[in-house]
Every structure is written in structure tokens, then in C-alpha cells.
Amino acid sequence: xxxxxxxxxxxxxxxxxxxxxxxxxxxxxLQLLVEVSKPLSAEELHENLGSDHFDLVTVYRNLExxxxxxxxxxxxxxxxxxxxxxxxxxxHYHHIICRKCHHTEKxxxxxxxxxxxxxxxxxxxxxxxxxxxxxxxxxxx
Amino acid sequence: xxxxxxxxxxxxxxxxxxxxxxxxxxxxxLQLLVEVSKPLSAEELHENLGSDHFDLVTVYRNLExxxxxxxxxxxxxxxxxxxxxxxxxxxHYHHIICRKCHHTEKxxxxxxxxxxxxxxxxxxxxxxxxxxxxxxxxxxx
DNA sequence: ATGTCTGCAAATCCTTTGCATTTTA
DNA sequence: TAAAATGCAAAGGATTTGCAGACAT
Numbered sequence: 166x167x168x169x170x171x172x173x174x175x176x177x178x179x180x181x182x183x184x185x186x187x188x189x190x191x192x193x194x195l196q197l198l199v200e201v202s203k204p205l206s207a208e209e210l211h212e213n214l215g216s217d218h219f220d221l222v223t224v225y226r227n228l229e230x231x232x233x234x235x236x237x238x239x240x241x242x243x244x245x246x247x248x249x250x251x252x253x254x255x256x257h258y259h260h261i262i263c264r265k266c267h268h269t270e271k272x273x274x275x276x277x278x279x280x281x282x283x284x285x286x287x288x289x290x291x292x293x294x295x296x297x298x299x300x301x302x303x304x305x306x
Numbered sequence: 307x308x309x310x311x312x313x314x315x316x317x318x319x320x321x322x323x324x325x326x327x328x329x330x331x332x333x334x335x336l337q338l339l340v341e342v343s344k345p346l347s348a349e350e351l352h353e354n355l356g357s358d359h360f361d362l363v364t365v366y367r368n369l370e371x372x373x374x375x376x377x378x379x380x381x382x383x384x385x386x387x388x389x390x391x392x393x394x395x396x397x398h399y400h401h402i403i404c405r406k407c408h409h410t411e412k413x414x415x416x417x418x419x420x421x422x423x424x425x426x427x428x429x430x431x432x433x434x435x436x437x438x439x440x441x442x443x444x445x446x447x
Numbered sequence: 448a449t450g451t452c453t454g455c456a457a458a459t460c461c462t463t464t465g466c467a468t469t470t471t472a
Numbered sequence: 473t474a475a476a477a478t479g480c481a482a483a484g485g486a487t488t489t490g491c492a493g494a495c496a497t
Contacts, residue, residue: 186451186496207487220454225487227452241382243436245461246486261425261433272424276417280439283413284402289441292402295384296437298421300430327471329477348462361479366462368477386486387461 172199172251176236183234190219194227195236195251203269204240204248204260243299263302272298313340313392317377324375331360335368336377336392344410345381345389345401384440404443413439 176195180187193214205213207228211221228249231237240248242262262269277294284292317336321328334355346354348369352362369390372378381389383403403410418435425433 188452188496190453222455222488223453229488230452241384241386241436243382243434245382245386245388247386259421261421261428261430263430264432270428272421274420274424276420277437277439279415279417280400280402280413280437283415284439284441287402287411288444289402289404289439290447291405292439292441293384294437294439295382296418296421296435298418298425298430298433298435300425300433303429306431325476327476329471331478363463363480364478370463371477 169199176231176251179234179236185230185234190223191227191230193219194224194231198231198237198249198251202251204250204262206246206248210249240297241295242297259296259298261298261300263305264299266302266305268302268304310340317372317392320375320377326371326375331355331364332368332371334360335365335372339372339378339390339392343392345391345403347387347389351390381438382436383438400437400439402439402441404446405440407443407446409443409445 173195177187180191194210197210197213207221207224211224228237232239236252237249238252240250242248258271258273259275260269261272275296277296281292281294314336318328321332335351338351338354348362348365352365369378373380377393378390379393381391383389399412399414400416401410402413418437422433422435
């Protein structure tokens with residue numbers, strides 16, 4: 166399991182590689198993403214940063230920049246709004262997300278290879294997928 | 307493969323069973339969903355109905371009613387907006403959707419059982435999932 | 448120094464809500 | 473005729489855009 170510092174440094178390197186600047190908002194946002202290591206909405210990230218430190222727009226713009234740089238992932242949810250998480254370099258996994266309290270856990274497995282192959286056979290390229298489970302957790306039952 | 311007429315009649319029965327009224331907008335919307343048999347946005351459905359016949363709001367309200375009645379499904383997409391399709395009663399499948407032209411094909415397989423089991427073991431109930439693939443189709447390459 | 452990033456305000460997109468009128472059962 | 477569905481207008485929430493000033497390289 167890579168340390169928080171390592172994940173942070175790796176992200177900073179990616180920024181440099183993409184010729185993106187290392188700014189205060191970006192450092193703070195990366196630090197937060199590294200620490201929480203679970204998917205949060207732009208709004209939640211903004212609040213966690215202390216809403217008055219940085220603008221919500223800056224959070225959105227940086228999340229987009231991170232996504233393009235391969236540093237973060239956007240997860241579309243059942244409700245239509247998006248969650249963001251740090252890109253898990255080597256591991257590929259999905260989540261089970263409680264519909265009520267948004268408690269989230271990782272599910273360390275991904276069984277979509279068969280479907281991706283089917284899609285490739287149909288002539289599709291640049292294939293990605295969205296796979297998230299939703300349910301009600303024990304506390305909210 | 308059930309005929310269009312049969313799928314339409316089944317949907318009408320479901321409406322009756324739920325004590326929902328059989329109105330002109332609902333009949334037209336169901337007819338359209340039966341005919342296209344691929345996921346469309348509320349906007350696209352509205353356009354296909356002839357934008358001046360029925361209000362877009364009515365389309366939204368009926369799609370919600372259909373969803374609650376188990377007649378239609380909402381599919382959250384990568385971009386955040388939703389697509390709707392008629393509920394495929396017996397079969398459970400997913401789609402590969404072209405990022406550029408929205409050409410859509412069914413992938414007749416679903417391999418998520420293992421993940422649902424994992425989630426159940428974690429104490430979650432009422433588990434559902436969202437699984438869609440995205441790519442670029444041959445024409446758009 | 449210069450091109451990038453930020454904050455603020457305002458716009459946009461999709462979707463939902465309120466209310467008076469029409470329609471279905 | 474009573475309850476439910478519709479249309480229109482307006483609100484709502486999440487995200488994006490424009491632009492002038494601030495900052496990183």
C-alpha cells in the first residue's frame with residue numbers, strides 16, 4: 166500500500182509532466198484527495214478545504230485538470246451528480262455506496278473483462294466503463 | 307422476441323395495475339419507447355414526439371412514473387445526464403455507448419454477481435448497480 | 448515577462464416544482 | 473365529479489464560462 170506522501174508526490178509529478186502549475190489550491194486539493202481516499206463530490210471537497218479558502222469553481226476546474234492528467238477519476242452516480250477520487254494507479258476496483266448516508270466501501274474486484282471483449286468485437290475502441298453498486302448500509306437499514 | 311404490440315400492451319397493463327391513467331402523452335411516450343428500443347434522453351424523446359405536441363415537463367414526469375411502475379429504467383451516463391429505456395423484463399444486460407454519436411448496442415451479459423455478493427457480505431441491502439461501457443464506434447474512429 | 452490559474456459574477460444545462468386548467472376513470 | 477395529469481412559467485441544483493487581476497515559471 167503506497168504511503169500518502171508517495172501518492173501525493175506521484176500526483177505532483179504528473180502535474181509537472183503535463184506542464185500544469187503547482188498552485189496552492191492544487192496542492193490542497195491533492196492533499197485532501199490523498200487523505201480521504203474515498204469518492205467525494207466537488208461540493209464536499211470544497212467544504213473540506215474550508216469553503217472560504219478557495220472558490221468552488223477552482224475546485225471544479227482543477228478536478229477537470231486532474232482528470233485529464235490521469236490523476237483523478239470522475240464517478241457518475243445514480244442521482245446524476247459526480248464524485249471524484251484519486252486515480253488508483255495499479256488497482257482497479259469499484260464501490261458500494263449507501264443510498265442514504267453515502268458511506269462508501271471499495272469492492273476489490275472487477276469482472277467486466279468479458280463485456281469489454283464483447284464491445285471490442287463490435288468494433289469499439291477507447292473503451293471505459295462505469296460500474297458502481299448502490300444499496301442501503303447496515304446503519305441505515 | 308416479444309412483438310412491439312406485446313411490449314406496448316404489457317406496459318399499459320402495468321400502468322393500470324399501478325392505478326395510473328392512460329393518457330395521450332403516456333401512450334405516445336410508451337409507443338416511442340417500444341419502437342426505438344434503445345436508451346434516449348428526455349430531450350430526445352420529447353423531440354421525437356414532436357416537441358409541440360407535449361411538454362418536456364410531461365415527458366420527465368411520465369418517465370419518473372414509468373420508472374416507479376417498473377416500466378422504464380433510467381441510465382446515468384458518463385456526462386451526467388440520464389438516458390431512459392423500456393424495462394427489459396426478463397433479460398438483464400448493459401450497453402456499449404459511443405462517446406461521439408451515441409450509437410448504442412446491447413451487450414447480452416452481466417457479470418456482476420460476484421460484486422453483489424461482496425456487497426451483501428458487507429451488510430448492504432437493496433443492492434442495485436450501474437454498469438455501462440463507453441467507447442468510440444467504428445464510424446466515429 | 449508571459450502565459451496560466453484564480454476568484455467573482457453570471458450563464459448554462461438538465462431537471463424539478465407550483466399552480467391553474469384540462470382530462471381520465 | 474373527484475382525483476390525477478397536463479402545460480406553462482418559474483425555480484433549483486450542479487457545473488461551466490467570461491473576464492480582469494494574481495501568480496507560477
